[in-house]
Amino acid sequence: MIKKKKKTKRMRKITAGELSEVLKEHERWIDTDKKEGQCADLRKTKLRDADLRKADLSGATLKGADLSGAKLSDANLRGAKLRLAFLSGATLRGADLKGADLDGAKLRL
Numbered sequence: 035m036i037k038k039k040k041k042t043k044r045m046r047k048i049t050a051g052e053l054s055e056v057l058k059e060h061e062r063w064i065d066t067d068k069k070e071g072q073c074a075d076l077r078k079t080k081l082r083d084a085d086l087r088k089a090d091l092s093g094a095t096l097k098g099a100d101l102s103g104a105k106l107s108d109a110n111l112r113g114a115k116l117r118l119a120f121l122s123g124a125t126l127r128g129a130d131l132k133g134a135d136l137d138g139a140k141l142r143l
Contacts, residue, residue: 045100046079053084061090077115092130 048056062071074094081096083103092112100120108128118138 044078048076048079048081053081057089057091060094064090064092 056074056076059071060074063073065071074091074096076099077095077097079096079099081099081101081104083105084101085105086109087105088108089106090110091114092110093114094111095115096119097115098118099116101124102120103123104121105125106129107125109126110130111134112130113133114131115135116139117135118140119136120140122140122142
């Protein structure tokens with residue numbers, strides 16, 4: 035019997051410049067009522083220790099993202115998809131998580 039290897043998706047690395055562009059396009063997407071720009075898709079992305087204070091990530095996809103140690107103070111995460119995200123040590127003071135999907139997210143400090 036031959037065993038098949040499980041496919042494991044690796045975490046995607048992103049530069050500060052790329053993250054800035056994603057956030058800018060997401061803001062445009064929100065400001066134009068989803069007619070222009072693009073919803074932020076940061077699933078399975080390494081965002082460890084990222085400074086996302088006051089960022090508007092409402093409705094963004096962050097499924098499985100590594101947000102360990104990220105600064106998310108006062109961030110808008112309304113309706114964000116944070117399923118299976120790693121949020122250990124993240125600063126969430128003042129963050130708006132209303133309607134966010136946190137199923138299976140790792141929140142341990």
